[in-house]
Amino acid sequence: xxxxxxxxxxxxxxxxxxxxxxxxxxxxxxxxxxxxxxxxxxxxxxxxxxxxxxxxxxxxxxxxxxxxxxxxxxxxxxxxxxxxxxxxxxxxxxxxxxxxxxxxxxxxxxxxxxxxxxxxxxxxxxxxxxxxxxxxxxxxxxxxxx
Numbered sequence: 001x002x003x004x005x006x007x008x009x010x011x012x013x014x015x016x017x018x019x020x021x022x023x024x025x026x027x028x029x030x031x032x033x034x035x036x037x038x039x040x041x042x043x044x045x046x047x048x049x050x051x052x053x054x055x056x057x058x059x060x061x062x063x064x065x066x067x068x069x070x071x072x073x074x075x076x077x078x079x080x081x082x083x084x085x086x087x088x089x090x091x092x093x094x095x096x097x098x099x100x101x102x103x104x105x106x107x108x109x110x111x112x113x114x115x116x117x118x119x120x121x122x123x124x125x126x127x128x129x130x131x132x133x134x135x136x137x138x139x140x141x142x143x144x145x146x
Contacts, residue, residue: 004006026050034141035093041078041087043092051096055067056143058104059086059120059132065110080104083116085125090130098117101139102131 001012001023011026017039025036028046037043060080064088066073081089081104090100100120105111113132120130133139 013045016073017041022080027072028031033096035101037081037089039079040081042081047093048095050093052093053096054101055090055093055097056085056101056103057089058120059083059102059111059116060104061106061110062116064080065112067109070110073103080106083119086116089118090124090128092118094124094128097128099141100128101131105132 003012007029009028009058011028012023013026015022015024015037018041021040024038024040025034027034027036032053033051034056035047035050035052037055037057040058058081060082061077062083064122066077086102090097095112103114103117105116117130124130
């Protein structure tokens with residue numbers, strides 16, 4: 001589904017989210033492309049040929065930290081992106097990628113943000129900036145190099 005909002009072109013597409021319908025977005029504006037991937041189990045699309053400049057992506061849990069006895073385990077694992085999946089998505093988009101904003105991180109024992117950042121940065125080119133977003137914080141992406 002494609003929508004034009006002023007100078008923004010927004011393509012929406014379905015992603016798997018534990019049987020619940022969910023759509024994510026590819027946004028193009030002023031020669032920039034932003035990929036928004038939240039609330040998905042995995043990404044069934046290949047974005048490697050698109051010039052993705054900014055990726056806003058879920059990184060919900062680290063598989064090795066997941067305890068099978070935690071409440072809501074099925075929703076957490078089947079409905080959200082684990083670290084390994086997030087790394088795969090970043091690698092798929094890396095050709096033009098300059099900035100990654102990680103979001104939708106689980107609170108508690110299934111996520112260690114420092115460990116996740118370390119593993120992500122070790123897996124991708126150094127020129128790609130990666131950070132977890134902070135609650136209630138606005139980010140100015142106009143200074144990102146394109």
